[in-house]
Structures are given as C-alpha cells and as structure tokens.
Amino acid sequence: MSQDSIAVGSIAGAPSSSTARGLWSSRWAFFLAATGSAVGLGNIWKFPYITGENGGGAFVLVYLACILVIGIPLLMTEVMIGRRGRANPEGAMAAMAKAAGASRHWRLLGSVAIFTGFLILSFYAVIAGWALAYAPAAALGEFAGLTGESSGALFGAMLGDPVKLAGFGTLVLLLTLGIVALGVREGLERSLSLLMPGLFVLLLVLVGYAATTGHFGEALHFLFDADFSKLSGQSVLVALGHAFFTLSLASGAMMAYGSYLPAGTSIAKTAIMVAVADTGVALLAGLAIFPLVFANGLEPGAGPGLIFVTLPIAFGQMPFGQLIGVLFFVMLAIAALTSAISLLEPTVAWLGERFAIGRLKAVLLTGLALWLLSLGTVLSFNAWSEYTLFGKTFFDSLDYLTTNLLMPLGGLGTVLFTGWVLSRASVQEALGIGQPQLFQLWWQVLRWVTPLGILVVFLHSMGLF
Numbered sequence: 315m316s317q318d319s320i321a322v323g324s325i326a327g328a329p330s331s332s333t334a335r336g337l338w339s340s341r342w343a344f345f346l347a348a349t350g351s352a353v354g355l356g357n358i359w360k361f362p363y364i365t366g367e368n369g370g371g372a373f374v375l376v377y378l379a380c381i382l383v384i385g386i387p388l389l390m391t392e393v394m395i396g397r398r399g400r401a402n403p404e405g406a407m408a409a410m411a412k413a414a415g416a417s418r419h420w421r422l423l424g425s426v427a428i429f430t431g432f433l434i435l436s437f438y439a440v441i442a443g444w445a446l447a448y449a450p451a452a453a454l455g456e457f458a459g460l461t462g463e464s465s466g467a468l469f470g471a472m473l474g475d476p477v478k479l480a481g482f483g484t485l486v487l488l489l490t491l492g493i494v495a496l497g498v499r500e501g502l503e504r505s506l507s508l509l510m511p512g513l514f515v516l517l518l519v520l521v522g523y524a525a526t527t528g529h530f531g532e533a534l535h536f537l538f539d540a541d542f543s544k545l546s547g548q549s550v551l552v553a554l555g556h557a558f559f560t561l562s563l564a565s566g567a568m569m570a571y572g573s574y575l576p577a578g579t580s581i582a583k584t585a586i587m588v589a590v591a592d593t594g595v596a597l598l599a600g601l602a603i604f605p606l607v608f609a610n611g612l613e614p615g616a617g618p619g620l621i622f623v624t625l626p627i628a629f630g631q632m633p634f635g636q637l638i639g640v641l642f643f644v645m646l647a648i649a650a651l652t653s654a655i656s657l658l659e660p661t662v663a664w665l666g667e668r669f670a671i672g673r674l675k676a677v678l679l680t681g682l683a684l685w686l687l688s689l690g691t692v693l694s695f696n697a698w699s700e701y702t703l704f705g706k707t708f709f710d711s712l713d714y715l716t717t718n719l720l721m722p723l724g725g726l727g728t729v730l731f732t733g734w735v736l737s738r739a740s741v742q743e744a745l746g747i748g749q750p751q752l753f754q755l756w757w758q759v760l761r762w763v764t765p766l767g768i769l770v771v772f773l774h775s776m777g778l779f
C-alpha cells in the first residue's frame with residue numbers, strides 16, 4: 315500500500331482498518347472514477363429508451379430537475395459520508411451515527427444501499443454482455459444493409475439465445491471480479507483517462523451522422539418540447555429513479571468511492587463536474603439515437619432494445635461504419651465495466667471489513683452469488699419471458715425494485731439522516747464548502763427541497779394528487 319494511504323480526515327470511531335484501505339492518488343483520479351461509475355449503460359442504453367417510453371421532452375425536463383435538486387445534493391452527501399466514515403457504506407454510516415450520538419440502526423441505510431448495488435449488478439452485467447456481443451457482430455460486418463426490421467430480428471435472435479446471453483454476461487462478471495480483486499487504483503485510473511474522452515468523441519461522431527438523416531429536428535422536438543399531458547405519475551417516478559441510477563446514488567458506489575477520497579479535496583466542485591459530464595453524455599446519446607429512430611420508422615417506446623436496434627442500422631450505412639461500430643460497442647462495454655466495478659466494490663469492501671475476510675475470498679463469494687442471480691435476468695428474455703409478477707418479468711421486477719423503490723427510499727433516508735440527525739457544524743466541516751452562503755444554500759436544499767421532492771414524486775406516482 316502506498317504512503318498516502320493514511321486515513322486523513324476520518325472521524326474517531328471509524329474502523330482502524332481504514333489506514334490500510336488506500337486512497338485515490340488525486341482529486342482528478344477521484345473525478346475519473348466517479349465519472350466512470352456514473353457514465354455507463356444508464357446514459358447510453360437506458361436514458362434513450364425510458365425517454366422514448368415516457369413521451370420525450372416533459373420526461374427529460376423532470377429528469378433534469380431531479381438531477382439538480384435531488385441528485386447533486388445527495389451525491390455530495392454520499393461522498394462526504396464515505397470520506398468521513400472511511401469505511402464501506404454500512405461501516406461509514408455506523409461511524410457517522412456513532413459520532414453524532416444517534417442510533418446504530420442508521421447503518422441499515424448503508425446495508426440496504428450495498429444490497430441495492432448487488433442486485434443492480436446482477437442485471438447490469440447481462441446488459442453489458444449485449445454490448446460485448448455486438449462488438450464482434452459489428453466487426454464481422456453483420457450490420458451491413460440492416461433495416462429497422464432486420465435489425466430488430468438480429469437483436470431478437472440474440473435475446474432468444476440464453477447460452478449466448480449467459481456467456482457474455484459471465485464474461486462481464488469475470489472481468490469486473492478480476493479488476494476488483496486486483497484493487498482498482500492503477501487499472502481504473504489509467505484506462506478511464508483514455509476511455510472517457512474517447513467515448514465522448516464517438517458519441518459526437520454519431521450525433522454528426524444522425525444530423526445527416528434529415529430527422530434531427532424531429533428528434534430535437536421529441537427530446538426538448540415538453541408536453542406535460544404525456545407525463546403520468548409513474549413517468550415522474552421513473553425520472554426520479556433514473557436520476558439516482560445514472561449518478562450511481564443510493565447503491566453504495568459513491569459512498570465507497572468517497573471513502574478513498576483524500577481529505578482536503580472539494581467535494582462540491584467535483585460532484586457538480588461529475589453530474590455535468592453524466593448529463594452531457596445522456597443528452598448526446600439521445601441526440602444520436604432519436605434521429606435514427608424516426609428515420610427508420612422505429613418506435614421510440616420500443617423498450618430496452620432501442621439502441622441495439624437503431625445504432626447498428628447507422629453503422630451499416632455510414633462510411634467506416636464497421637470500424638466505428640466496433641469502437642462504439644467496445645467503448646460502451648468498457649463504460650459499463652467501470653460502472654460495474656463501482657457496483658461490486660461496496661459489497662466486497664463490506665464483506666472484507668465486516669467479516670474480516672480477504673479481498674479475494676470476498677470477490678469469489680460475491681461473484682458466485684451474482685452469477686446465479688444473473689441467470690434470472692438471462693432467462694427473463696427467453697425461457698422465462700412468460701413468467702411475470704404484476705406484468706413484469708424477473709429482469710423488469712429487479713429493475714423496478716432497485717431503481718424506482720430502493721434507490722429513492724434509501725436516498726431519502728440518507729438525506730434525512732444528514733440534514734436532520736447530523737449537526738450542521740459537523741456537516742459543514744466534513745463537506746469543506748468554504749463560502750458560508752453556498753453552504754447555507756446547499757444545507758437548506760438538502761433539508762427541505764430534496765426530501766420533499768422525493769416524497770412528492772412518490773405520492774404523485776401513487777396517484778395521490
């Protein structure tokens with residue numbers, strides 16, 4: 315372990331193992347890791363298809379509002395708790411509660427977050443496997459001359475093949491487990507500084523291509539003209555859930571990464587930069603995809619297959635499409651991998667610190683459980699597609715439970731804990747916002763606007779007003 319792995323700035327009562335936990339080498343490294351966690355399938359795969367399913371502009375507006383008044387304040391809170399507690403999310407919550415003289419049970423919020431991340435990873439790996447499967451398909455020229463219909467058929471054939479889905483999903487899991495077993499610092503920091511700009515450039519290329527389809531204006535209308543009559547209570551809940559999902563909140567990821575953040579770095583600035591990068595990638599993905607949807611007579615509300623059906627059509631037609639297609643799906647898979655790592659880290663850190671087992675053992679145990687659970691998602695696209703609970707397949711249920719229920723409720727708990735249980739002075743000190751007015755603004759938003767925002771969305775989604 316390197317010299318700087320001394321737990322500076324941690325509170326008394328945090329586990330002493332914290333001295334051996336390691337730290338990011340710089341604020342920039344933390345920014346890359348947090349952005350790597352935030353930018354992933356959520357931005358490129360999920361954001362476009364849920365926007366399509368929920369009617370476009372009004373949904374995007376609600377989502378942006380959720381990022382601003384709920385996502386950013388909570389992101390800052392989670393990083394702060396991780397850094398102060400210097401432990402896995404459960405341990406960090408316990409340490410914070412103890413230092414504040416509050417009930418030990420607050421640590422359960424950390425436990426639930428860890429479990430949420432674990433559940434998400436079980437399906438996230440399967441979807442990331444789709445991207446991995448599409449990279450060789452692009453290389454082999456399978457996208458040449460695709461139409462809306464034949465592209466849909468190609469995607470359907472993949473979903474219908476459980477062995478292929480399980481194979482690529484397993485590959486993603488193995489890669490994630492391997493990186494986390496080795497410790498994230500070297501590999502992650504280095505690969506991310508190449509990957510993030512690369513992904514951005516490729517997305518710009520795709521937006522450029524989409525602009526040539528003649529349907530760019532239609533896409534702009536769809537994404538940015540808000541027609542609130544298209545917005546149901548459920549859509550608002552989906553927008554809120556997605557704000558959590560895309561910023562990696564309430565799943566242990568940001569708390570775990572915050573626990574490796576050196577003291578003295580500005581949490582506020584970094585959090586805002588992460589949110590801006592994350593939102594930018596999502597909007598670019600929308601601008602790349604919707605022109606193709608409209609140009610090829612596809613349905614915006616087609617569901618989880620949206621980018622896997624639309625983008626290959628573009629790759630099949632554009633100059634150098636074969637190469638760009640491979641690059642795109644490889645980058646998407648890597649972007650998913652850097653998110654998957656952050657989904658695994660909390661569980662592994664928790665097992666290691668709570669039960670004092672080695673990192674490798676913790677990784678193997680978690681990996682086995684994840685793999686078994688991931689088969690449920692694999693089968694929900696084929697053999698089990700008819701088995702549904704409240705009209706939802708196994709995958710849909712996991713997605714709904716984590717993103718639309720556990721994340722918002724867990725986030726609400728963390729916000730209330732910070733705003734109403736911890737003292738103002740201790741939070742101000744831990745957060746390190748220098749300007750008093752700025753802190754005051756953040757503090758009031760966190761105490762009032764964020765929790766009320768979450769509650770209002772919940773009550774609205776239940777049809778209460």
Ligand code: PHE
Pocket residue numbers: 351352353354355356357431434559560561562563565567653654656657
């Ligand atoms: N934020 C990631 C994405 O948008 C997913 C994620 C969720 C990662 C929760 C970590 C924790 O793809």
